[in-house]
Amino acid sequence: MATFNLNINGATHEVDVDPTTPLLWVLRDHLNMVGTKYGCGIAQCGACTVHLGDVATRSCMLTVSSVGNQKITTIEGLSENGNHPVQKAWLEVDVPQCGYCQAGQIMTASALLKNNSNPTDEEIEMAMNGNICRCGTYTRIKKAIKTAANSENV
Amino acid sequence: MHTSKTKIGRRAFIKNTSLAGGGLVLGFSWIISCKNTSKQSGKALPKDWVEVNGYIKIAENGLVTIMSPNPEGGQNVKTSMPMIVADELDVDWRDVIVEQAPLNADAFRFQWLGGSQSIRRGWEGLRLAGATARHMLIEAAAKEWQVPFNEITTKGGVVSHKQSNKSAIYGELAAAAAQMQVPEEVQVKSIDDFQIIGTSKKNVDGLKIVTGQPLFGMDTHREGMLIAMIVHPPAFGLKLKSVDDTKARQMPGIKDIFTINVFNDDYEKAFFDTRTFNEVAVVVGNSTWEVMNAKKALKIECEPIESSTETRDRFGRKWEEHTPAGLESTDEHFALMGARAAEPGEVRRKDGDPERAFKNAANIIEASYTAPFLAHNCMEPMNFFADVTEDRAELVGPLQKPDLTEQTLSARLGMPIDKIDIQMTRLGGGYGRRSYAHWLVEAALISKKIKAPIKLIYTREDDMTDGIYRPSYQAKFRAGLDADNNLIAFHVKTGGIPQSPLAQNRFPAGAVANYLAEDWTIDTNLTVGSFRAPSSNFMASAEQSFLDEVAEAASKDPIEFRLELLGRAKADPVGENNDYDPDRYAGVLKLVREKSNWDTTNKNLHRGVSAYFCHNSYAAHVLDMVIQDGKPMVEKVTCAVDCGIVVNPDAATNLAEGGIVDGIGNALYGELTFKEGVPQKSNFDTYRMIRMAEAPKEIEVHFVDSDMAPTGLGEPTFPPIFAAVANALYKAKGERFYHQPYIKYLS
Numbered sequence: 001m002a003t004f005n006l007n008i009n010g011a012t013h014e015v016d017v018d019p020t021t022p023l024l025w026v027l028r029d030h031l032n033m034v035g036t037k038y039g040c041g042i043a044q045c046g047a048c049t050v051h052l053g054d055v056a057t058r059s060c061m062l063t064v065s066s067v068g069n070q071k072i073t074t075i076e077g078l079s080e081n082g083n084h085p086v087q088k089a090w091l092e093v094d095v096p097q098c099g100y101c102q103a104g105q106i107m108t109a110s111a112l113l114k115n116n117s118n119p120t121d122e123e124i125e126m127a128m129n130g131n132i133c134r135c136g137t138y139t140r141i142k143k144a145i146k147t148a149a150n151s152e153n154v
Numbered sequence: 155m156h157t158s159k160t161k162i163g164r165r166a167f168i169k170n171t172s173l174a175g176g177g178l179v180l181g182f183s184w185i186i187s188c189k190n191t192s193k194q195s196g197k198a199l200p201k202d203w204v205e206v207n208g209y210i211k212i213a214e215n216g217l218v219t220i221m222s223p224n225p226e227g228g229q230n231v232k233t234s235m236p237m238i239v240a241d242e243l244d245v246d247w248r249d250v251i252v253e254q255a256p257l258n259a260d261a262f263r264f265q266w267l268g269g270s271q272s273i274r275r276g277w278e279g280l281r282l283a284g285a286t287a288r289h290m291l292i293e294a295a296a297k298e299w300q301v302p303f304n305e306i307t308t309k310g311g312v313v314s315h316k317q318s319n320k321s322a323i324y325g326e327l328a329a330a331a332a333q334m335q336v337p338e339e340v341q342v343k344s345i346d347d348f349q350i351i352g353t354s355k356k357n358v359d360g361l362k363i364v365t366g367q368p369l370f371g372m373d374t375h376r377e378g379m380l381i382a383m384i385v386h387p388p389a390f391g392l393k394l395k396s397v398d399d400t401k402a403r404q405m406p407g408i409k410d411i412f413t414i415n416v417f418n419d420d421y422e423k424a425f426f427d428t429r430t431f432n433e434v435a436v437v438v439g440n441s442t443w444e445v446m447n448a449k450k451a452l453k454i455e456c457e458p459i460e461s462s463t464e465t466r467d468r469f470g471r472k473w474e475e476h477t478p479a480g481l482e483s484t485d486e487h488f489a490l491m492g493a494r495a496a497e498p499g500e501v502r503r504k505d506g507d508p509e510r511a512f513k514n515a516a517n518i519i520e521a522s523y524t525a526p527f528l529a530h531n532c533m534e535p536m537n538f539f540a541d542v543t544e545d546r547a548e549l550v551g552p553l554q555k556p557d558l559t560e561q562t563l564s565a566r567l568g569m570p571i572d573k574i575d576i577q578m579t580r581l582g583g584g585y586g587r588r589s590y591a592h593w594l595v596e597a598a599l600i601s602k603k604i605k606a607p608i609k610l611i612y613t614r615e616d617d618m619t620d621g622i623y624r625p626s627y628q629a630k631f632r633a634g635l636d637a638d639n640n641l642i643a644f645h646v647k648t649g650g651i652p653q654s655p656l657a658q659n660r661f662p663a664g665a666v667a668n669y670l671a672e673d674w675t676i677d678t679n680l681t682v683g684s685f686r687a688p689s690s691n692f693m694a695s696a697e698q699s700f701l702d703e704v705a706e707a708a709s710k711d712p713i714e715f716r717l718e719l720l721g722r723a724k725a726d727p728v729g730e731n732n733d734y735d736p737d738r739y740a741g742v743l744k745l746v747r748e749k750s751n752w753d754t755t756n757k758n759l760h761r762g763v764s765a766y767f768c769h770n771s772y773a774a775h776v777l778d779m780v781i782q783d784g785k786p787m788v789e790k791v792t793c794a795v796d797c798g799i800v801v802n803p804d805a806a807t808n809l810a811e812g813g814i815v816d817g818i819g820n821a822l823y824g825e826l827t828f829k830e831g832v833p834q835k836s837n838f839d840t841y842r843m844i845r846m847a848e849a850p851k852e853i854e855v856h857f858v859d860s861d862m863a864p865t866g867l868g869e870p871t872f873p874p875i876f877a878a879v880a881n882a883l884y885k886a887k888g889e890r891f892y893h894q895p896y897i898k899y900l901s
Binding site: 001017018020021022025028029030032033034035036037038039040041042044045047074075076078079081082087090091094095096097098099100101102103106121124125126128129131132133134135136137138139140141142 | 227228229230354356357359360361363364365366367368369370372373375381406441442443444446531532533534535580581582583584585611613614804805808809811812813814815816819837838839843844845846847849850851852853
């Protein structure tokens, strides 16, 4: 066990956990921030995506000891009231079916738009290819990303 | 308006409870005299679970809470079921709050997710729930204002009497309405008067989903809750012999390690009580990561199972399930299916004289198709929360058949149902897998044993290697054409491990004078069960690929060829019990032909068509493929669906799109193979799922304009897309692909 001070969504959280614990389980089990999902545990499905700094990162294989002082943003901290342009676009396009993968999709999409405010279809496909949606909402995800890209203040 | 009797019968109950603050709770239960219209013999549809209900709460300020009775797993019933109630209640949708109804087998019937049946079976009851509450509100106004009932109108949650210039919002009348007698007969709206049904409403859980609020079973959290995981034998055909927990027990955070028997030996399993690994080891600890690590350190020793036969119960009908011993492999499965297919099958339907017709045929086309086992791969792995003591049980999580699972748990715990509280969470996908809720029973047994609330979590590997898989199938078709290229004989012989996918009364039965349908099965010790559009998901792929090949042999356009056959089935149907309506079937083909501009040619576009009827709805697809850098890419899918009235068009479109994408993914990549009983894939690094770049660039969904009562949509677009992929691939590659997944021909 070791103590870590994590900077999550603008606040510092102290946790006392095994240093090999993936950030995903620190969030879910120790901080009860359950918006970040477990899907595969091997960084293949993207359900656990968070932002490390501005970069979309799979939290299921990111040990808590490797986070250090880096700023973590989870789906709960992406916006105050669900008003991030990507979240708004997701609602406008009514993307989700079961909804389980969507937090990860939104985190990957918002990181993409931060670096590239007007991505092409190919750039969207490349960025989003690590996120599986078993329900098959891909065409809507792509549409929502374009909707968000065309909105202000991405 | 037409009059519909509420038919309050023997099992109905009325519960009018005044809420604090003068609100009103109306609870209704109606028995609806639906016939069992399912003709899918052999399917697990009992004859009389057709009661449905709505649950309405009205607050003084006019806000209305509508309970959504069925589990939500992405089919959007949590929005569309309350929409139906709200329309008949005549409230403004903006004033509606939706809540997930509790499991209540007395108050609600058919609280299931499955068979594309929620809306179809819910339709009449949900309308009656809204209309009855509206009726009682009007009665309350009539009494208070001393005016005739028939002069009162409603609109958007307001009751008005024009002649006396009186009006009141529903909230003002709710308490009085609760005192009214529940009417035996109420008027429901005429279809033309719908205000909410037929308009697109956003997912009621949308904001919670996009902001990551807890919604799923995996998100359940309680003070003092422990985490539990199971360890099962590594291969089907094995059972636990011993567990060495010396190392695992010493690991940090571990509370206990033990084994459980999911079902008792003398228990007669019901239809959804499927489980191969009856005894599993359990690791319980403080946190998921600690339990995951201890699970890896646990050493289990296994031994071979013996073959067994047990009696199982399918809603009152018994059947003998034979489980052979042995360690099975995929190569051996396909060899067995090939050999079995060469022997005579069980004849399920015979029209005319098929053998004579084949002898007289000018041209005979033959083809044989196979498909592998599939894993469901719900994005949310199997899980359940349980807090069980000696005298009560609280369970929280995702499942598809909550009332049946409750009965199973009641039997296992020896606890009456009224001491068991199962709370339904949103499902992170179901697709049939969560009908088999053995993990709920496991969670309950673990909690009871360790005397603490626990959350049982399957790792992705457990989820994939301890599955209830889609069976593996084989089908052999023969078609006979006469000298004028008319289809004069059709023969299907099909089977599977361990189930037959045959639906002998489906198209093209009824359209061919000489028709023969046979089937067979092969036993297995792999666990199988429902998977999105059971049986149809294979039969559509094989049959619709074959019809494409027959149309080509007959030098006919594949849509025209099907329409000709459907014309025959309409004008002069062969045999009886044909389970489809030829007009509606032809309707989706004509619509998809028009919308896809089928008759125009573009030599760069390789187009495949396919259509199917299942789960009471009709779907047809045209899939446009291009070859980019040697790789097939789906440019566009045009889809036509006839599912009767569409309650929530945009959500219905989303669900149809999902069926298409899921089907393309499974057709191209879906496969679980076995070697000596061991599943050869255990996570998404090897089990290929369709990803965004492989999904169609565009999907266009068109619904047939209809005033028929709605039917299902979760499944019907899924089966036919497999063959649309195969038929487009044929155009692109010049060869027919008979064995799924098609990726094996493309790499």
